[in-house]
Amino acid sequence: MRRLYFLFLPVFLFVLWLVLNESLSSGQIALGVALALWFTWAASRLRPLHAKPRRLWKVIPLFLHVTVDIIKSNVAVARLILNPRPNDFSPGFIKIPLTMRDPHGLAMLACIVTYTPGTVWVELGDDHRLKLHVLDLQNEDDWVRLVQDRYERPLMEIFE
Incomplete structure (x- = not known):
């Protein structure tokens, strides 16, 4: 389950990038993947505390x-x-x-x-x-x- 949660942000950012650019060209896909991975990595460094919701x-x-x-x-x-x-x-x-x-x-x-x-x-x-x-x-x-x-x-x- 932890891996699925970790994949949510980069997939969301990648899809958002493609929707905002209205293009499925190979350059936009490559740039979207690179930016989604980089932003996910950068965001994880900004959050030292992780929420652990229960119930x-x-x-x-x-x-x-x-x-x-x-x-x-x-x-x-x-x-x-x-x-x-x-x-x-x-x-x-x-x-x-x-x-x-x-x-x-x-x-x-x-x-x-x-x-x-x-x-x-x-x-x-x-x-x-x-x-x-x-x-x-x-x-x-x-x-x-x-x-x-x-x-x-x-x-x-x-x-x-």
């Missing part, structure tokens, strides 16, 4: 939760912007304690939080507390539970 079936419910949350957040932010009332929303910062330590899981959590409209990952402190900016911060405990239970726990099951 990949947990990705499906996580993906569905994130998709639903993004859609709900888009609707909520659109309502706030299209129908602005001064007392309708209260932006603010919140600190959420995290127990996850895997850098790949933290990167995924940062992507999930930032992709959701109305929230921005501000910083991860030395005390492993996530500083999050929320456009409509009504109840801090709800946000802590949302991030910890809905996102962090499944990511820990996948990456740790």
